Amino acid sequence: MGLPEAVTVVEVGPRDGLQNEPGVVPTEVKVGFIDRLAATGLTVVEATSFVHPRWVPQLADAAVVLAGITPLDGVRYPALVPNETGLDRALESGVDEVAVFGAASEAFSQRNLNRTIDESLAMFAPVVVRATDAGLRVRGYVSTVLGCPFQGQVPQDDVLRVTAALLDLGCHEISLGDTIGVGTAGQVHDLLDHLAPHTGLDRLAVHMHDTYGQGLANTLAAFEAGITVADASAGGLGGCPYAPGAKGNLATEDLVWALERSGVHTGVDLTALIDTIAWMADQLGRPPVSRAAQAILARRDARPDDPYYC
Numbered sequence: 001m002g003l004p005e006a007v008t009v010v011e012v013g014p015r016d017g018l019q020n021e022p023g024v025v026p027t028e029v030k031v032g033f034i035d036r037l038a039a040t041g042l043t044v045v046e047a048t049s050f051v052h053p054r055w056v057p058q059l060a061d062a063a064v065v066l067a068g069i070t071p072l073d074g075v076r077y078p079a080l081v082p083n084e085t086g087l088d089r090a091l092e093s094g095v096d097e098v099a100v101f102g103a104a105s106e107a108f109s110q111r112n113l114n115r116t117i118d119e120s121l122a123m124f125a126p127v128v129v130r131a132t133d134a135g136l137r138v139r140g141y142v143s144t145v146l147g148c149p150f151q152g153q154v155p156q157d158d159v160l161r162v163t164a165a166l167l168d169l170g171c172h173e174i175s176l177g178d179t180i181g182v183g184t185a186g187q188v189h190d191l192l193d194h195l196a197p198h199t200g201l202d203r204l205a206v207h208m209h210d211t212y213g214q215g216l217a218n219t220l221a222a223f224e225a226g227i228t229v230a231d232a233s234a235g236g237l238g239g240c241p242y243a244p245g246a247k248g249n250l251a252t253e254d255l256v257w258a259l260e261r262s263g264v265h266t267g268v269d270l271t272a273l274i275d276t277i278a279w280m281a282d283q284l285g286r287p288p289v290s291r292a293a294q295a296i297l298a299r300r301d302a303r304p305d306d307p308y309y310c
């Protein structure tokens with residue numbers, strides 16, 4: 001396979017995972033999760049969101065979480081901000097990177113941000129300018145790039161329009177989200193072929209969800225196409241509040257297992273990652289959903305010297 005030599009894994013579990021938990025995870029557990037993840041060698045751990053607490057009560061403690069973590073050198077801890085109110089809160093908390101999050105589908109933009117796509121871009125513009133002026137990197141998300149839970153198909157030109165607009169605003173990287181996990185590897189190739197002549201690939205990342213079990217295949221397809229940054233969530237935490245039955249993000253351990261055993265460097269210590277996932281599973285009171293975590297934990301208990309334990 002034409003995979004890159006090394007990739008960056010953006011860990012989104014503490015944000016995308018925990019925002020979808022049915023209950024509110026205690027702040028000290030979030031802090032422990034983030035610190036443990038950062039210690040595995042992950043270089044980006046998305047920590048939280050400064051969104052309206054009425055919309056996402058699970059992350060209402062964003063400032064306390066950021067104040068509680070012990071930042072490691074070489075690790076970035078971005079936070080989502082939808083608007084200037086969110087940016088103000090994030091700046092007060094001393095964030096080093098923020099992310100704005102738009103959608104390629106009008107229906108999803110309305111549900112997620114209470115804004116049309118154009119209104120959302122207008123909302124993001126001052127956020128990107130002010131954050132950049134303050135020396136922060138700004139990531140941009142585009143959701144529903146391979147399908148929307150409300151409108152179904154999403155035209156590739158709609159994905160291109162929002163991606164290009166976020167790059168023009170000054171985002172350093174755009175994460176393309178298959179928010180409900182309906183895409184396939186062939187569709188990933190088609191979409192990237194469509195975007196590349198206009199946006200290039202070096203500022204694009206992918207963010208795959210695993211609803212139909214395609215998260216890993218879709219991410220590898222993106223890597224084969226030339227992408228080198230992908231989002232994943234430890235333990236496969238997450239889901240989509242607007243898509244009943246939707247599973248979580250691609251699990252970080254599924255991705256790291258596949259990449260490291262294919263000779264692609266991630267910098268992540270899989271043993272430490274599995275320890276973190278087992279710890280978090282204890283906190284949440286349920287086992288991790290990912291194949292890799294289940295297999296490794298089962299083997300680890302049975303035979304600690306097993307070569308397939310990590």
Ligand code: HMG
Pocket residue numbers: 016019049050051052053055056082083085086087089101112113114141142143144176177178179207
């Ligand atoms: P709105 O109701 O239109 O807000 O929500 P507004 O601008 O009309 O303001 C209403 C009130 O909210 C005001 O207070 C504001 O100050 C306050 P009042 O004057 O009434 O007292 N307010 C805030 N308070 C705290 N923090 C803020 C904030 N903003 C306004 N940031 C809004 C608009 C964007 C705020 C709302 O829709 C929202 O918070 N949406 C966030 C939804 C969300 O977090 N979704 C999940 C993340 S996206 C995702 O998961 C996809 C992704 O993973 C990629 C993928 O999978 O595709 C990234």
Ligand code: MG
Pocket residue numbers: 016177179207249
């Ligand atoms: Mg997501």
